[in-house]
Amino acid sequence: MAAHTVLDGPKIQGELCDDVPELSDSDDEQWLPVEEGSDVSVLCVLCHRTLGSVSETLEHCKTDHGVDIPDLVKKHRLDDYGYIKMINYIRGNKCSVESLLMVSNASLPWDSDEYMKPVLPDDPLLQIDVEELSEVTVSMLSPSSKDQVSVLLQTARHAEERAHRAEENLSQALEDLNKLKLLAQGLVLNADTSHGPSSFGPIAELRDDEDEAYFSSYGHYSIHEEMLKDNVRTESYRDFMYCNMDVFKDKVVLDVGCGTGILSMFAAKAGAKKVIAVDQSEIIYQAMDIVRSNKLDDTITLIKGRIEEINLPVEKVDIIISEWMGYFLLFESMLDSVLYARDRYLVDDGLVFPDHCNISLAAVGDIQKHNDRIAFWDDVYGFKMTCMKKAVVPEAVVEVLKPETVISESAVVKTIDCGTVTVSELEFTADFTLKIRLSTFCTAIVGYFDIFFDKHCGNKVEFSTSPNCPKTHWKQTVFMLESPFSVQAGDELPGQITVHKNRKDPRALLITLDLAGQKQTYSLQ
Numbered sequence: 083m084a085a086h087t088v089l090d091g092p093k094i095q096g097e098l099c100d101d102v103p104e105l106s107d108s109d110d111e112q113w114l115p116v117e118e119g120s121d122v123s124v125l126c127v128l129c130h131r132t133l134g135s136v137s138e139t140l141e142h143c144k145t146d147h148g149v150d151i152p153d154l155v156k157k158h159r160l161d162d163y164g165y166i167k168m169i170n171y172i173r174g175n176k177c178s179v180e181s182l183l184m185v186s187n188a189s190l191p192w193d194s195d196e197y198m199k200p201v202l203p204d205d206p207l208l209q210i211d212v213e214e215l216s217e218v219t220v221s222m223l224s225p226s227s228k229d230q231v232s233v234l235l236q237t238a239r240h241a242e243e244r245a246h247r248a249e250e251n252l253s254q255a256l257e258d259l260n261k262l263k264l265l266a267q268g269l270v271l272n273a274d275t276s277h278g279p280s281s282f283g284p285i286a287e288l289r290d291d292e293d294e295a296y297f298s299s300y301g302h303y304s305i306h307e308e309m310l311k312d313n314v315r316t317e318s319y320r321d322f323m324y325c326n327m328d329v330f331k332d333k334v335v336l337d338v339g340c341g342t343g344i345l346s347m348f349a350a351k352a353g354a355k356k357v358i359a360v361d362q363s364e365i366i367y368q369a370m371d372i373v374r375s376n377k378l379d380d381t382i383t384l385i386k387g388r389i390e391e392i393n394l395p396v397e398k399v400d401i402i403i404s405e406w407m408g409y410f411l412l413f414e415s416m417l418d419s420v421l422y423a424r425d426r427y428l429v430d431d432g433l434v435f436p437d438h439c440n441i442s443l444a445a446v447g448d449i450q451k452h453n454d455r456i457a458f459w460d461d462v463y464g465f466k467m468t469c470m471k472k473a474v475v476p477e478a479v480v481e482v483l484k485p486e487t488v489i490s491e492s493a494v495v496k497t498i499d500c501g502t503v504t505v506s507e508l509e510f511t512a513d514f515t516l517k518i519r520l521s522t523f524c525t526a527i528v529g530y531f532d533i534f535f536d537k538h539c540g541n542k543v544e545f546s547t548s549p550n551c552p553k554t555h556w557k558q559t560v561f562m563l564e565s566p567f568s569v570q571a572g573d574e575l576p577g578q579i580t581v582h583k584n585r586k587d588p589r590a591l592l593i594t595l596d597l598a599g600q601k602q603t604y605s606l607q
Contacts, residue, residue, distance in 0.1 A: 445575060
């Protein structure tokens with residue numbers, strides 16, 4: 083069954099640690115910078131000695147312990163957040179000098195959000211940014227080993243650079259703070275108290291109210307009208323069954339998510355002995371009237387309920403048919419229900435249709451669209467709203483793409499055999515390479531899918547949701563890049579995609595794309 087409903091609510095990306103601290107507006111005041119030379123006490127991160135300033139503490143760590151903290155920041159290419167995590171990790175785990183010096187860039191032990199929580203309240207070492215560390219390092223040099231004019235120029239240069247970035251950094255910091263507040267609120271609102279802290283482990287099961295909302299959306303007639311009017315979709319199923327009647331003759335067929343019953347009636351007309359049609363939404367009652375009106379009630383039995391919760395009137399079925407596909411193929415996770423039905427009810431040599439599918443990606447070059455959707459936020463009626471890009475970019479866009487904006491050959495990133503695939507295999511990571519056809523700017527990646535009715539079919543049928551094919555109600559899924567980059571005809575653009583279910587809403591998807599030095603996670607919900 084296709085996807086049409088966008089549920090309102092917070093969009094949470096990624097995973098949160100269980101110890102996200104409660105945030106309030108007053109938290110902004112706790113992160114005022116500590117000026118060097120002010121009256122502070124700084125506890126060393128490696129021993130119990132207290133020193134009078136940040137610079138003294140850094141010099142003490144280097145001289146007495148052999149640990150150069152600014153050098154560690156440079157070695158591991160840490161940003162402000164990475165530096166904060168490292169300091170909290172060292173304090174919280176009472177690290178030895180040897181363990182710190184042996185840390186590899188490939189596996190940073192502090193690379194977890196849990197280390198964003200300060201070990202020491204008002205820790206002065208956390209109130210200095212990464213840029214200031216280089217200045218502190220300069221101030222630690224002895225007077226005999228430095229040229230005063232050079233030092234002053236270097237300090238002035240760093241100050242000027244920070245001033246140019248101050249507005250952007252402040253905007254980013256406020257955005258991140260607001261994001262943490264929203265995520266913390268979502269954690270509280272969505273926490274499953276019956277499962278405790280481990281609710282961030284395995285993918286959560288759908289709550290009854292979530293399922294009710296999902297199936298209720300398919301009770302609206304407009305959704306079924308849109309699907310039935312999708313000629314590519316509906317005629318492909320019809321042609322597959324009518325042109326392969328030998329496959330259906332005298333067979334028992336199960337239709338999972340039958341909707342108005344159109345596929346069940348195709349199967350009955352194709353010669354099926356018995357068709358069992360199952361749907362949880364209220365549309366099932368209209369389907370009953372439709373089946374009776376077409377005098378097929380002797381062949382088709384309709385059952386209201388979830389396939390996972392009902393008992394069929396037969397022990398086994400010969401064929402399972404279903405139109406389970408959602409945006410980017412896997413949105414909605416309805417394939418999970420089809421696989422459950424397959425494993426429980428299908429005979430050993432039974433068939434599932436469609437029998438296999440592909441997910442493909444291609445590069446997109448559309449500067450105008452990128453300007454309209456992303457660069458737009460740089461100037462909104464004279465106001466700078468650049469911070470909105472961080473919220474807009476991660477939202478995957480479902481739309482009909484202009485074929486001329488596709489600038490590469492397609493690459494298949496996932497092939498699904500519906501007869502053998504398992505639920506766990508529907509979450510995956512795949513490498514891909516896109517061969518560029520035009521010299522332009524790559525502004526997005528587009529995803530689409532192909533469907534095949536193939537196994538045991540003398541007359542094979544297939545259809546595609548590619549932008550180069552007639553449009554369907556699934557359209558295409560577009561992943562906008564925050565920063566377009568130039569490509570040349572003949573280039574081979576390597577990348578990696580990871581697809582997994584949203585742990586807070588298993589019917590939604592989180593899709594991470596890593597290419598050209600940019601890594602972004604997109605939500606489809």
